[in-house]
Every structure is written in C-alpha cells, then in structure tokens.
Amino acid sequence: MEKNKLKYFEQKLINEKNEIIDTIDSVKESVRLNSSGSEGGEISMVDNHPADNATEMTDKQRSIALMDNEKNILRMIDDSLEKIKNDKYGLCEICGKKIDEERLNMIPYTSTCIECENSKVSRGEFRPPEEDVLSYPFGRSFRDNFDENEYYGEDAWQDVDSFNKRKGNERNYDDDKIATR
Template sequence: MKKTEAKDFRQLLLTLRARLRGDVNALADAALGKTRSENSGDLSSMPIHMADVGTDNFEQEFTLSLMEHDGSTLEQIEAALERIEAGAYGVCTECGCKIPKARLEVLPYTAHCVKCAEKASPR
C-alpha cells in the first residue's frame, strides 16, 4: 500500500476512534448514571412501580452491551493503527494476501480478507 493511501486510512481510523470514544463515554454516563426517578428530581423514598425498575434495568443492560461492542471495535481500530505503523496494513493477518481497497474503505479496521473473514464467522 502506498504511503499516501495509508495516511488517508490512518486519518479515517483516527476519526472513527475519536467518535467511538465519545460514544462509549456517553454510553457509560447513561449506563452508570442516575435512575429515572433521580433524573426527574423525585428523590422521595416512595417505591416506584416494578415496571419502571424493569425498564431501567433493561436500558442499562442494553447500553452496556452497546459499550462492549464499541469497545471491541476500538480494539480493532487500535490494532489497525499499529499495522499501519508497522507497514503491514492492508495485508490479511490470516493468509497474508492483500485486502482489497474496497473492503478497507468499508471496514478500515479489518484485519482479514473476505475469504478469511468468512471462514472465521460462525454461520
């Protein structure tokens, strides 16, 4: 891969990383933040409806699962940036073949060519 192309992909990865870090931080604030009653200012000791508790729990678990997915993507982005620095970006880490530029434009943090990615994904 040419240095100018690698530089473009590096900038794209840095932009993605910054956006995801912001998303993860916002999700963490939402997941670990206040409950619905605290947000509304109701700090009384009156019990809240069980459905509200269930909704709060569901929303927190859903947010935590989104954070986990985004965290995994951040790890892949970091690995791709390391491959750029090492001069190995755009080469499949599994088979050593060149990853098509079109694939990198869609998934700039991918470490695998299409064939190897299909082998690795469960059906």
Template sequence: MSHLNSAQLKELEHTLHEEKKDLERHFSVEEEDQGDLSESLTDSTGELSSYDNHPADMGTETFERGRDLAVDEKLSSELEQVNAALSKIDKGEYGVCEVCGKDIPFERLQALPYTPYCIDDTPEKNISDDRPVEEQVMTPPPSGAGEGRQEREGRFDDADAWESVEEYGTSNSPAMAAKRDVKDYNEGM
C-alpha cells in the same frame, strides 16, 4: 503493505483516526450523562428505594441498562480493533490478512478499515456461541405444542365470549338506561 499506495494509506489512517475519535467521544459523553454503568440500578436511577416503583418501571430500567451495556461492549471491541489497526500502520503491517498473509483489498479496507482479515478468512459468527446461560437448563416444549392453534381458529373467540356474557345483562341500573321509564334491568338494553 506494498499493495497500498501512500494516498490510500493516508485515507485509511485518517478514517481510522476519525472513527477512534467518534468512539472515544461516545464513552466520554456517556460517562458525563449516565455515570458508571457498574453502579447499582437503584443508585443509577436516583431512587432511594425500588419498592415504590411499578415493576414495569424497573423492567424498563433493566432493559435500558442491558442495552447500554451491550452497545458499550460492541463499541469497546470496535475501539480495540481500531487501535490495533493504527498500531499495524505504525509497524508497517497494515492491510495484510492475519490468517493467510495475503493483501486485503483496498475496497474492503475502505468499507471496514479495522478488519484484520480478508473476505475468505473472516471468522464465522455463530449466533449460538453467545446464547444465554439459562438455555442450558431450559427444557424444550413438549412435541406438538401449538400445532392445533389453526385448527381451532374461529370456534370461540372474544366476540363469542361477549355474546355469552351479554345474556346476563349489564351492570347498569334502570336509572342509567338509554330508554326512559325503564323498570327492569333487562329492558334498558
């Protein structure tokens, strides 16, 4: 911790305490507003039954809950990192990379005060590490799927479909025709 002077350390510690306060406020406000995210979806929505709801309503509720859980998981992890950084300050170990043992530059700590790594030793986040379990049993699409889309463009589109159907007339009766005194269904068009 010798590379940080007392003013720098005080600034970083203040930033960490403010961030911790914000994160804890998020969790306390969420508990008051939404209750427990571990309760059932039916209980959390206040519905007696989900049978009378449109499937899209339940889909929206499910999406919102999944998003809330993902945000909570990320913020919870961030809170753990902030607490670990504050603990390192108390022990006099703050600002040192956990991998190589070198000092973490003050500018990096200003940007990310709870980081335990220098830039060179920051672990790579591999997106494929957190893939959904369903992908393990999914089969890839057949080769060439979707390749011919552009080749068939313009051959038969929605406008062509309307023109094809239009030749059969409309469902309007002669009484509904725009022209007066129409006797035949096809005359009113």
C-alpha cells in the same frame, strides 16, 4: 500499500477512533445521569412498578453492552493503527493476502479478507461455539442436520417417545389422519 493510501486510512481510523471515544463518553454520561447508586434515579424504588424497574435495568444493560462493543472496536482500531506503523496494514491475519480496498473503506479496522471472514463463519449452521467443545450427550446428539444415515440422540428420543403413546387417547394424534378426515 502506497503512502498516500496509508495516510488516508490512518486519518480515517483516527476519525473513527474519535467518534467512538465520544460515543463511549456519552454512554457513560447517560448511565451516570440515569442512575444514583445501584438503583435508578428515583429516591425510593418502593412505589415503582416492577416493570418500571426492569425497563430501567434493561436500558442500563443495553448501554453497557453498547459500551463494551465500542471498546472492542476501539481495540481493533488501535491494532490497525499499530499495523500502519509496522507496514502490515491491509494484510489478512489468516492468509496473508491483501485485503480489498473496498472492504478497508467500509471497515478500516478489519483484520481479515472477505474469504477468510466467510470461512470463519459457517453460513449453513449457526450454533453456539460451546457446542464444539462439549462432549456427548450435550454436543451433537440432538442436531439433526447431518446427511448421514446413523443413529443419533434425536433418533433415540423418538424411539423412547413412541412408548409414551396410548392407543385410543385423543391427545395422541397423527397429522396424516387429521388431514384425511
């Protein structure tokens, strides 16, 4: 990457870093002002409705989550500034190709090109990463998104559930029979 573009992105990263540090400081100040000890800003929590306490706790948790997110972005910015010093800025960490300037303008601390980023996240299936390492029966047994004709956990559940139905019971209805009435 050209020197003037590197200087531009370095300045952009430094500006963003300063903004994030200001955000973290203001969130810390906000959390500090709104709390005294482990309870809220109240002298006594006895006369408060439990929903008020829950709202205050939710606000604290949201602030902490925001602060954690900002700290993660700050780490990525520091990594990007280090890459600028080592002449590795703008290269994808996965494939090694150049990252588009348009992408770097939008997210100057990105470390992957758009193709590698899209391949990291499967667009058709949003499942928790824990499911990749969980073994049977917790792993794939109830996922019915396969185009294979095999017997999975959901099929087993449907077979077992069919024995729970009693003939003549009003609670066991069939959608097709209701539609024809």
